[in-house]
Every structure is written in C-alpha cells, then in structure tokens.
Amino acid sequence: MQAAISFQNVHYHTDSVAIIKDITGAISSGNITTVVGPSGSGKSTLFHLCNGMKSASSGDIFIQGEDILTLTPTVLRRKVGIVLQKSIMIEGNVFDNLSLPLSLHGKRLSKEKAIEMLHLIGLNETFLHRKATDLSGGQQQRVSIARTLLNEPAILLLDEVTSALDQSSQREIEQLITSINQKKETTIIWITHNLEQALRIGDDTWVMIDGKLAAYGKSAEVASSTNDKVKQFFEGGEKK
C-alpha cells in the first residue's frame, strides 16, 4: 500500500540550530500513527513540514507518492489538515468558524452539513449560533477538528490536541478521532505527550529524540524497543 507520507533524508534547520536531523521513514495510509518524544525534539516542526507551513532544508517529502514541492501550497494544506494544541477561533459564531475552510475556496457551507459536523464531534445543533470564543477549551478543540475536517483532508495532523483537556474530554476526543479514522479512512498522525494514550490508540508509533527518528513501527514493538535512548524516554516519560 502506498504510504500516506514518506520522508527521505529530511533535514530542517533555522539559521543556527538543526531541528530535524536526517529523518527517513513512512507513515502508513489509513492508520493512526502517534508521534512521541521529549519537548523540543522536533515533532511540531515535522508536522509543519508535512503541510507546507515550513519547507525542509534538504531531503524529500512525498504526500501519497507526490513530491511535496510539486503540490500547490493551498492544495497541499487541504489534503494534509492540521489541528493545533491551541484552538484559534475566528470572530463570530460556531457556524462562521465551520464555514471558514469552504469560504476560502469560494464555497458555502449548508446548515445541514454544519449540523452533521456538529453531531460528528459530539455537539448538538444549539451550538451553531453560539459565540465561538465563549465555548470551553474542549468544545473549541472539537470545533477546530470539525473545521479542519470540512476540507476533507486525506491526512489529519493532530498536535497535542488533548493535552489541555480533562480526562473525560480527552477520552471523548480519542473516540471521535478513532471513529473518523474508521468511517472516513482518514490517515491520522497524532503528536501526544501522553505515552499511555500514544500506545493505546496508535497502530504505529514514532519516537523522536533530539530531531532524529529514534524508533518507529507497531506501537507494541516500539514500546519494547531495546534502543537505550528510547528505553530511557519511555521509563522517564509522562504516564497518564
């Protein structure tokens, strides 16, 4: 099966600091792949490289077999959607926020579709006309996920989307993501600090340490890796 994303000797550095160091690997299509690693290990930067918010300093990235540089950025970013830890709501109500991705491409969101999306993320239709910034963190995060999903991305990048939420909201978002993965066959790549969550929901897991891909593969295999740095990370890592 063709990989959703594959990396070949990818490096990324700013003027003085190397952030991504020689990453080579592939993310399987249709799977949930979790990405773990200490803070500052380059996980978020890797995401930004995948949806073209940043460009690799060297190496190649392929999205469903196509060289990322041959894709127009606006097309690439609809194909590879991203949801960040801090959900940013634009001024207006929930409907305005959900309409945003379609309005950017000259389309209109129907009320029926908006309600369908609200049901998908576990909110009812009374939320449609509520001021988006008045919602709780968990509700904003759901709206943020729905907003990205309205672009119908083939690949969905989630950057610590549950880290600011309480335990029950975390579980609800996990269920939501798992069902999206199963119903829509969307490839999910999920950065999390929560190792237990990473191993539980991830078909595959990538471990990034100091900008390098220290281990990757089936989550259970990665958890029992013999690599010293990976073992050390799992032993000292956050368990929730």
Added chain:
Amino acid sequence: MTFFQLSLTLIFVLIPIVLSKTFRLGLEKDVLIATIRSIIQLLAVGYVLQFVFDSESYFYIFLMILLIITTAVHNARKKGVMIKGITWKLILTYCFIEVLTQGVLISLKIIPATAQYMIPISGMIIGNAMVLSILFLNRFTAEIENRTGEVELFLSLGSTPKQAIHRQLMTSIRASTIPTIESQKTIGLVQLPGMMSGQIIAGADPVQAVMFQLLILFMLLSSAVITSTILGFLSYPTMFNERMQFVAQTSSKE
C-alpha cells in the same frame, strides 16, 4: 509683521519656561531647543522658498519636492523595519500621491503650475501621507504581532496569503484613516484649519480661503485612503515567501 514684533512673540516661549521652572517640570531645555530649531528651520525655509519663487525654475521646484519626499520617507521608514523594502514602498507611495494630486490640480487648471502653489500643496499632501503611513505601519505591525495565530490558521486551512492577512490589512487601513475622516467631520466647528486661518489673517477673502481649504481637505481625504491602501497592498506580500509560508514572525515553535 516686523522682526521686532516677531521677537515680542517670544513672550509665549517665556511662559512655559517660567511654568516649567516653577513646577519643576524639566521642560526648559526642550522648550528652548524647540524654539531655536523652529526659528532656524522656518526662517531657512522662508528664504529658500523666496529664492525658489523668484527663480521661477521647475528644477528648483523639483528639488524642493524631492527634499519633502526624502524627509517624509526617512521619518516613516523607522516604523516599518519589519517590512522588506519599506523605503522603496514609501517612495513609490508618496510619488504616486504627489503625481496624482498635482496632476489633477494642474491639468484641471485649479492651480497654476508655479512654485507658490505646488510647493506648499506638496508639503501638506506629503506631510499628511507621512503621518498616515506611520499610523498604518504602527497598526499593521501590531496586528501582525498579535494575530500571527490567526494568519497561520487561515494558511493551514488552505488560504492564499491575501486571504490570510485580509482582516489585519483592512483593520490597519481603516484605523489609520479614521483620524483624517473624523477631523474633517468637525472642521470649522471646533477649529479653523491653519491654512485658512493664515490666509484670512493675511487679508484674503474668507470665501476664497474656504474654497482653497476645501480643496486641501478633499485632497487630504483622498491621499489618506490612497496612502494606506497602496502601502498595505505593497507591504503584505513581503510577509510571505513563494511557498505561501508566513515569514514575518520572529519566533518559531520547537
């Protein structure tokens, strides 16, 4: 007015110095410097203008306008250091405003193409454009710094750079033109404009003075909106690179 009469007006400088001394405001030095500078600068300009008017040479008119534009660019560019090529963008904006306003006024024979009209009008128009561009650049810089997340959200959803920055751009254009528009709404009610007052004091027909003042007001209104709009549309593309990535921010995550 004679030089003797002018020197008597220095009493208006003595008052703030005495007040500053009495209440220890510490303004004496600044008041003195401001007074001396304004005397030297305005007298110098007066003599230069007299020379240019007498010479009736377009070359000197051009030099004076060039000096006005250069000084305005030098002042305004400090507020837009985060925008690549801000100097050229300001030069282009001011030159456009200058050519447009003088072109309309001269071609429609509203003013004659003489130094006496062209130089003061250039000063007013470019001076206003300078203030407008400073207001615009201040607001635009603040909008970009405070709303980086929103710009990145739009981009991440597949917007073009223009769509991503549209709101910040429009807010900055609107905010920078508000003072000009608002001040025109109360003009004549709260204060008489300086130029009109000057003409009336100098003995001109008040109706003629009002007509000239209206001409200036309409030009200022037009140049205000044009300045902010041109500068805005010239500036925003420099915030993005060819891969539609937002490059204006100073810090990056991880």
